[in-house]
Amino acid sequence: MSFECAISGDVLECSSPDTIDRITISVENILCIFQTPTGHDPRYSLLFLENDDNAPGTPLNLKRIHLKTVPSNLITSHSISETPNIYHPNNHIKLHFIISTASGTGMAKPLFTRILQPLLSYLDIDCYQVHETQSARSITDLCHSLFIPQAEAGVQQTIVLLSGDGGLCDIIDAFYNSAKNFRAIPNISLFPAGTGNAMASSTGLLTNPKAALLALLCGKPFPVPVFAAMFSHGASYVQDGQTQSPTASEMSCQKIYGGVVASWGIHAALVADSDSIEYRKFGSDRFKMAANELLYPSDGTESHRYCGSVTLFRRNDCGQGNTEQEETLDTKEHMYVLATLVSNLEKDFVISPKSNPLDGSFRMIRFSPLLPERAMQVLSLAYQNGQHIQDNDVMYCEIEGFRIGFDEPEGKWRRVCIDGRVVMVEEGGWMEVRKEKRRLLRILLPAP
Numbered sequence: 064m065s066f067e068c069a070i071s072g073d074v075l076e077c078s079s080p081d082t083i084d085r086i087t088i089s090v091e092n093i094l095c096i097f098q099t100p101t102g103h104d105p106r107y108s109l110l111f112l113e114n115d116d117n118a119p120g121t122p123l124n125l126k127r128i129h130l131k132t133v134p135s136n137l138i139t140s141h142s143i144s145e146t147p148n149i150y151h152p153n154n155h156i157k158l159h160f161i162i163s164t165a166s167g168t169g170m171a172k173p174l175f176t177r178i179l180q181p182l183l184s185y186l187d188i189d190c191y192q193v194h195e196t197q198s199a200r201s202i203t204d205l206c207h208s209l210f211i212p213q214a215e216a217g218v219q220q221t222i223v224l225l226s227g228d229g230g231l232c233d234i235i236d237a238f239y240n241s242a243k244n245f246r247a248i249p250n251i252s253l254f255p256a257g258t259g260n261a262m263a264s265s266t267g268l269l270t271n272p273k274a275a276l277l278a279l280l281c282g283k284p285f286p287v288p289v290f291a292a293m294f295s296h297g298a299s300y301v302q303d304g305q306t307q308s309p310t311a312s313e314m315s316c317q318k319i320y321g322g323v324v325a326s327w328g329i330h331a332a333l334v335a336d337s338d339s340i341e342y343r344k345f346g347s348d349r350f351k352m353a354a355n356e357l358l359y360p361s362d363g364t365e366s367h368r369y370c371g372s373v374t375l376f377r378r379n380d381c382g383q384g385n386t387e388q389e390e391t392l393d394t395k396e397h398m399y400v401l402a403t404l405v406s407n408l409e410k411d412f413v414i415s416p417k418s419n420p421l422d423g424s425f426r427m428i429r430f431s432p433l434l435p436e437r438a439m440q441v442l443s444l445a446y447q448n449g450q451h452i453q454d455n456d457v458m459y460c461e462i463e464g465f466r467i468g469f470d471e472p473e474g475k476w477r478r479v480c481i482d483g484r485v486v487m488v489e490e491g492g493w494m495e496v497r498k499e500k501r502r503l504l505r506i507l508l509p510a511p
């Protein structure tokens with residue numbers, strides 16, 4: 064069935080001359096319009112997002128209607144003639160979808176079935192592969208078995224990633240640790256489905272429900288800046304509160320790559336504790352509970368003072384070329400030590416307001432031990448457009464990297480967080496984090 068339509072205010076009213084059917088679509092929910100091949104009747108297909116009234120809180124559905132005519136201003140603002148990231152007539156693109164089944168909100172699968180699968184069918188695209196994660200190794204294994212060999216062979220890939228930051232960082236870590244030469248750099252199209260979604264929040268992919276779709280359809284690829292975290296020989300991954308020996312390959316490199324955050328202190332402890340088996344059983348309350356225990360320990364002691372030596376690597380601004388200076392902080396006690404490549408750790412938590420999307424700047428946010436109420440006050444300012452950086456107790460500066468020498472007898476205070484992964488450094492050990500020069504992956508962002 065095809066419709067006639069007209070814009071009335073901010074809605075598109077569609078009616079069919081043959082039936083009594085009427086459809087009203089909010090203009091902001093219109094994804095795109097494309098012309099059906101000449102000679103076909105109707106002439107246009109319009110794709111739009113629609114709420115499922117029977118399932119509130121679930122992702123929107125992507126729908127299509129056929130139109131005989133479309134107002135010219137709507138054609139100008141919403142028409143799409145080609146989809147270079149999905150299909151290109153002269154260049155074979157391998158299209159992959161990764162569904163991270165364990166991602167925070169559990170929305171990765173519904174996002175695929177309600178939005179992406181219909182999109183592929185409306186665009187008549189049937190040449191793609193879908194990969195559903197089965198374990199924490201799934202994305203890494205896929206990189207080694209498929210994406211990395213194809214990038215080496217020069218095959219252009221679009222990897223549509225339905226996950227949080229963890230899935231993206233699995234890809235970053237696998238590519239940068241592989242030490243291979245890539246003839247084609249993959250484009251990643253991120254559909255945020257995680258808990259924090261720092262990368263998506265920081266790059267505008269969460270500004271509206273269409274942003275990720277527009278990035279996939281007609282967005283431009285931008286290189287993803289990355290950092291490398293290196294550890295002393297005894298460092299090991301921590302999972303579910305237990306220290307687990309890294310696999311042989313992980314042990315040999317002692318290096319993790321990330322694209323979002325490297326932290327020590329209360330941020331790392333919160334990430335680690337809230338992910339433990341003990342806290343996971345409390346569902347979404349687990350973050351609040353873990354934070355409470357860290358700030359107001361139930362044994363009545365003070366919140367922990369993290370001891371160690373922090374050295375910052377900073378670019379020399381005195382015009383002497385590319386030199387670097389080292390600055391070891393006088394204070395050996397810390398509460399919050401966090402370096403990031405992004406502006407937001409969550410949609411409204413603006414940890415580094417001076418960071419622009421994918422600009423490659425690396426910034427440190429740090430404060431010394433504060434009373435719990437005061438620490439909460441400082442961190443809550445981050446929810447007010449990042450005003451914490453004005454606070455006199457907060458150090459905020461651009462860095463090239465940093466090094467921590469841990470001076471903590473108890474292991475749990477030597478845990479660090481690299482993009483959500485938790486690593487425990489051995490007693491007397493160290494971590495050094497530096498910006499990485501190589502750019503091996505690109506992310507698709509919608510045109511401004």
Ligand SMILES: Nc1ncnc2c1ncn2[C@@H]1O[C@H](COP(=O)(O)OP(=O)(O)OP(=O)(O)O)[C@@H](O)[C@H]1O
Pocket residue numbers: 163164165166167168196197198199200201202225226227228229230231233256257258259260261483
């Ligand atoms: N079926 C699974 N079993 C175990 N781990 C999984 C599974 N699927 C995905 N993972 C892993 O879980 C980690 C986190 O996933 P993801 O990034 O999608 O969500 P998240 O952690 O909630 O998001 P965010 O980092 O934005 O808070 C990833 O490293 C991913 O590899």
